[in-house]
Amino acid sequence: MVELNIVLLEPEIPQNTGNIGRICNAMGSSLHLIEPLGFSIEDKYLKRAGLDYWKNLNVKSYKDYGQFLAQNPQGQKVFLSKKAGVRCDRLPYSNTVYLIFGKESVGLPEQLLLENKDTCVRVPISVCSRSLNLANAVAILSYEVMRQHRFTGLKAQGDLSL
Numbered sequence: 458m459v460e461l462n463i464v465l466l467e468p469e470i471p472q473n474t475g476n477i478g479r480i481c482n483a484m485g486s487s488l489h490l491i492e493p494l495g496f497s498i499e500d501k502y503l504k505r506a507g508l509d510y511w512k513n514l515n516v517k518s519y520k521d522y523g524q525f526l527a528q529n530p531q532g533q534k535v536f537l538s539k540k541a542g543v544r545c546d547r548l549p550y551s552n553t554v555y556l557i558f559g560k561e562s563v564g565l566p567e568q569l570l571l572e573n574k575d576t577c578v579r580v581p582i583s584v585c586s587r588s589l590n591l592a593n594a595v596a597i598l599s600y601e602v603m604r605q606h607r608f609t610g611l612k613a614q615g616d617l618s619l
Contacts, residue, residue, distance in 0.1 A: 458552070458609055458610055459550075459552050459553075459554070459602065459603065459606040459609055459610065460486075460532070460552060460553040460554070461484050461485070461486035461487075461554055461556070461599060461602055461603065462486055462487050462488075462489055462529075462532070462553075462554065462555040462556065463477060463480070463481050463484075463486055463487070463488050463489065463555075463556055463558070463595055463599065464489040464491065464525065464555050464556065464557040464558065465477065465488070465489070465490055465491065465558055465591075466491045466522060466557060466558065466559050466560065466565060467491060467492070467493055467494070467495070467559070467560045468490065468494060468495060468496075468558075468560060468561070468591070469494075469495030469496075469560050469561045469562060470495065470496070470561050470591070471495075471496040473561060473590065473591045473592045474488075474490070474494075474496070475511070476592035477591070477592050477595045478510060478511055478514050478516070479510050480592065480595055480596050480599055481514055481515075481599075482510040482513055482514055483611075484599050484603060484611070485610055485611070486599065487515040487516070487517060488514055488515065488516045488517070489516075489517045489518075489519065489525060489529070489555070490516065490517070490518045490519070491518075491519045491521065491522055491524075491525050492518065492519065492520055492521065495560070498516075498518070522569075529555065531553060532551065532553035532554060532555050533550065533551040533553065533554045533555065533576065534555045534557060534573065534576060535548065535550070535554060535555065535556050535557065535576045535577075535578060535598075536557045536565055536569065536570060536573050536576060536577045536578070537556065537557065537558050537559075537565075537577075537578060537579070537580070537594055537598060538559070538564055538565050538570050538577055538578075538579060539564065539579055539582075539587075539588055540564075540567070540570060540577070540579075541570070541577035541578050541579040542577075542579070543577065543578050543579065544578065544579060544580075544581055545578040545579060545580050545597065545598055545601050546601055547578075548576065548578050549605065550601075550602045550605050550606070552606070554602055556595070556598050556599065556602070558591060558594065558595060561591050564588075578598075580594055580597050580598070
């Protein structure tokens with residue numbers, strides 16, 4: 458069974474975090490929020506974007522990245538960045554994985570990327586595009602992890618009745 462964790466380092470936009478919460482709920486994953494946040498966890502936009510899924514979500518908060526690492530020493534840490542050289546589908550994901558995303562305005566700190574160069578990945582995009590929306594990037598990476606693990610634990614069949 459895969460343990461997928463989504464980590465947001467200093468997220469700024471409540472609607473993105475709300476949408477990411479909904480993605481986490483769909484994946485059966487936990488959401489880790491590393492402060493400072495650009496909004497209150499009680500923000501109405503956060504809750505609206507997360508719909509009624511927010512109450513079912515396993516959310517963990519940390520004062521800083523050091524506290525996050527201290528409380529989560531195990532598991533593969535994967536960093537998403539447009540600066541990474543490895544495509545997201547080329548990295549093998551372990552059974553316990555933490556997908557780490559930076560803030561919407563600037564991404565992850567370059568020093569963090571340099572310290573973790575072997576586990577930095579990118580989503581391929583057009584040369585005409587600067588970046589993807591954070592929630593979309595989380596969805597793409599989450600589904601890639603689950604695809605590599607044959608969507609174990611997810612409902613993979615529909616209930617279409619004719």
